[in-house]
Amino acid sequence: MSLPVKDRFDLPEGVIYLDGNSLGPLPLSVKSGLQGVVEDQWGQNLIKGWNVDRWMEQPTRVGNRVARLIGAPEGSVVMGDTLSLKVYQAVSAALEMRPDRKVVLSDNGNFPTDLYMAEGLIRHLDKRHELRVVAPEEVADAITEEVAAVMITQVDYRSGRMHDMAAITAKAHSVGAVMIWDLAHSAGAVELDLEGSNCEFAVGCTYKYLNGGPGAPAFIYVRPDLTDGIAPALAGWMGHDAPFAFEQSYRPAGGIERMRVGTPPVLQMSALEMALEAWDGVDMGDLRAASVRLCDLFIAEVEAKCPELTLASPRDAAQRGSQVSFAFEHGYAAMQALIARGVIGDFRAPNIMRFGFTPLYIDEGDVVQAVDILADILNTKAWDREEYQTRSRVT
Amino acid sequence: MSLPVKDRFDLPEGVIYLDGNSLGPLPLSVKSGLQGVVEDQWGQNLIKGWNVDRWMEQPTRVGNRVARLIGAPEGSVVMGDTLSLKVYQAVSAALEMRPDRKVVLSDNGNFPTDLYMAEGLIRHLDKRHELRVVAPEEVADAITEEVAAVMITQVDYRSGRMHDMAAITAKAHSVGAVMIWDLAHSAGAVELDLEGSNCEFAVGCTYKYLNGGPGAPAFIYVRPDLTDGIAPALAGWMGHDAPFAFEQSYRPAGGIERMRVGTPPVLQMSALEMALEAWDGVDMGDLRAASVRLCDLFIAEVEAKCPELTLASPRDAAQRGSQVSFAFEHGYAAMQALIARGVIGDFRAPNIMRFGFTPLYIDEGDVVQAVDILADILNTKAWDREEYQTRSRVT
Structure with missing residues (x-):
């Protein structure tokens, strides 16, 4: 099984989803299957579902x-x-x-x-x-x-x-x-x-x-x-x-x-x-290797194109999970600006921009494109708009 | 709001469901609505669902x-x-x-x-x-x-x-x-x-x-x-x-x-x-009154038509919830036979046949019909067939 397996997910158009470490996206198997559990199992089998289903x-x-x-x-x-x-x-x-x-x-x-x-x-x-x-x-x-x-x-x-x-x-x-x-x-x-x-x-x-x-x-x-x-x-x-x-x-x-x-x-x-x-068929060794490649690439790209950001994760992949965080003074607003452009990561106080890398549905092209959008936001100071400053309860 | 409101539920054809005290049936609002939560909220809004949804x-x-x-x-x-x-x-x-x-x-x-x-x-x-x-x-x-x-x-x-x-x-x-x-x-x-x-x-x-x-x-x-x-x-x-x-x-x-x-x-x-x-719009006083009518009717019908069964619930409605139980030596097999005929209740050891009455989707006609089927099973000793004797794990 070669990664990614994007065709197993219902990913919204125009979105690069780097927040699968908060909430994973919708697998197509659930999109097509859950209604059957509702209608056929609960609806038709009722209490018998405990046995027959x-x-x-x-x-x-x-x-x-x-x-x-x-x-x-x-x-x-x-x-x-x-x-x-x-x-x-x-x-x-x-x-x-x-x-x-x-x-x-x-x-x-x-x-x-x-x-x-x-x-x-x-x-x-x-x-x-x-x-x-x-x-x-x-x-x-x-x-x-x-x-x-x-x-x-x-x-x-x-x-x-x-x-x-x-x-x-x-x-x-x-x-x-x-x-x-x-x-x-x-x-x-x-x-x-x-x-x-x-x-x-x-x-x-x-x-x-x-x-x-x-x-x-x-x-x-x-x-x-x-x-x-x-x-x-x-x-x-x-x-x-x-x-x-x-x-x-x-x-x-x-x-x-x-x-x-x-x-x-x-x-x-x-x-x-x-x-x-x-x-199904995904080898966890392969997944880990892909994850390390994606994270290393992201760090290299951000450090090359976004000098305002400071790495807040271990540089050594052996000491890092499948996410990369960067510290940035205006991190909250920058993350809002990034989300508005379709790159979804999240923010953790006081100044951490957090990005999760999920090799099932994220590839190198996504990483490069996400960093290009981030660099554009930083270069244009797009994060400085008022609409990105207000904090909502959950990010 | 007059009861029942059967048109709010997806009840299987040919079933009289007297087990809503174990697992209620599928409301149409869920049948038509849950897929939207899956596709639009989870699928499209992803992590933002915590806020926007x-x-x-x-x-x-x-x-x-x-x-x-x-x-x-x-x-x-x-x-x-x-x-x-x-x-x-x-x-x-x-x-x-x-x-x-x-x-x-x-x-x-x-x-x-x-x-x-x-x-x-x-x-x-x-x-x-x-x-x-x-x-x-x-x-x-x-x-x-x-x-x-x-x-x-x-x-x-x-x-x-x-x-x-x-x-x-x-x-x-x-x-x-x-x-x-x-x-x-x-x-x-x-x-x-x-x-x-x-x-x-x-x-x-x-x-x-x-x-x-x-x-x-x-x-x-x-x-x-x-x-x-x-x-x-x-x-x-x-x-x-x-x-x-x-x-x-x-x-x-x-x-x-x-x-x-x-x-x-x-x-x-x-x-x-x-x-x-x-x-929506259901008054709990009306519901209780309907429940008492259904339970009282069920007791009267069973005692008139099924002398083999002995009431195992309080006769006084004021001391009874919304279910009626009858003891019967062959209760397990009789319940299996009843379920096979489309009347779903359940069984609790050692000898209790349990019936729940749920005025949202059960009416007097259902009660009379259920007892007629039960009486037929008892009169023909249909419960005595081998297929109804084997106990499954959950009933």
Whole structure:
């Protein structure tokens, strides 16, 4: 399968979409398929859909598709809920695995909701635990024998800076800490070997590089040897060993199913399941190579044509995910001007212009054209117009 | 608005659907509208959908539509996640409100996932709390000063037996306990006055009587005077006061927004938002009156024509939700035979045939016809065929 596979996506005319790291575009399989789920499955089969359309097994079936993309074995990944909730499940399980330790270690490059969820859990739990947040470059040294769980997002959502998964996991294990990876900006973006890393937990979302649609379900990976020892904090009926026996007490299902909670969002899950067809035949090594080429080209082009901008991502591809950020004083307005010209990236305060590179539907020509438009905006100071200064709530 | 409003639904030909208490049918508004969300909002607007299509406010906007149907004021209800998780939010908040008390009281007519979630919370929290489960008729007497929270599903999922919301809430408050109502089988089924009941919390799902589609988001109600005092256990970024400021610490939003957790499931939420249009102009008092007529008619018809069946629901409409159950030794097979003839109800072990009555799309003619088919199956012992004996996983 040679990349890109643009014909698998419904990309708007005249748009170069460099924001697939926020929300992936619409796969054609979803465009043509979701209405059938609505009309034929829900509409015609009604309650029977749980059986005949196999809605009930969908969270693990889709989990297996995601597993291939993140280097995890069959049966180790299940879909559901949101990334925030999957973080909660992982941290609560990790703390139960290390009852004598009181520190959850993270870094300030982590996406805030991970920190909030750990904070909420700790505050609610007993207030004797501590969420310790250090700088990304201090993580390795901060992993001490006090630490129950290391909870790190591999790729920084602002800069694209990528942690060394194998090294940090090995350090955590060397002191007996449990390792939790958040793969929000990794899944579908970089080559992963979760199984080889030996980490205990990983979580991630599917609406970014995996193109599952706005609010698509999250995933959780549990190392297979650990699953049956976990007593889930979020003990919902779909994680019960016999959900339709309606027993009065919780008895967790064997395997990864115990990480399920409530009734799965069938329409949203079906959209995701169809969206993942866009990955059929795609080799993650090829994808990573293409991603590095696109990012390197973008950096070279911007540095040649847009001297006002300063690289805010690692220059070394080995330390970078699949996005490139540049700092620019007038970054917010410049991004608005760029979006108005059809090049969609996004902005993160205070001054970061962020661009995601998604080899499934972005090629070298797109990169060069995007930078030419950016250079034109900078040369003409187009960003200085009043219409680009007003901040909307979400970018 | 006179009921039914069958022309608002896409009901399969030749089907009498008496299982809207499990999964509501497809509203025409969703059938015609969801593809536009996929193609125009996601497909064309991409990341801008959060602003221009107002996805961000959808959980509270839809919450206001649900509020009207359950007798709650504007701004007191928010959508998201699953009912299991909303139970967790409510119970954890209630326990924080009564730190000196250690009992969560429920009854064995509660849907099991509520009990599981409370059990998981307690086990995880500190193991000093206790989930105490009594028989439904013992609830009032079991509400003592030991009780921190009373967590009750108003309408029993098997029998349709309905608790007296005002009386039990008053009893809970008389001893200083917090009241949590699960409205899974109440919302859209009976007339509710949540505000008048003065209960602290209510939760519910929207894929049953509210017809939001398989896996539609849940809701949570918090009594408005309490909301700003709650420190959520599930402290996700969408409940933060400034989610896009990406602050390192959690600072809950004012009002009901703090009960939000992660990124909302936009496709599923949009389906629900469109589905709720089927309630436009429907008066909940009229709906309840129609529901009582349908249920009473069904009981009378079955008792006249099907003497093999024994009523397993309260005969008094005031003590019954919008479903009627009958016990029958061969209930499983008889339900399969009935489904094969186009009358869809469901079965709950060991011997309960359950029928939901939904005045939006069911009328007296449907009820009479359904009972005639049931009587024919019983008279001919059609249920005795081998094909109807094998049990599938979900019914």
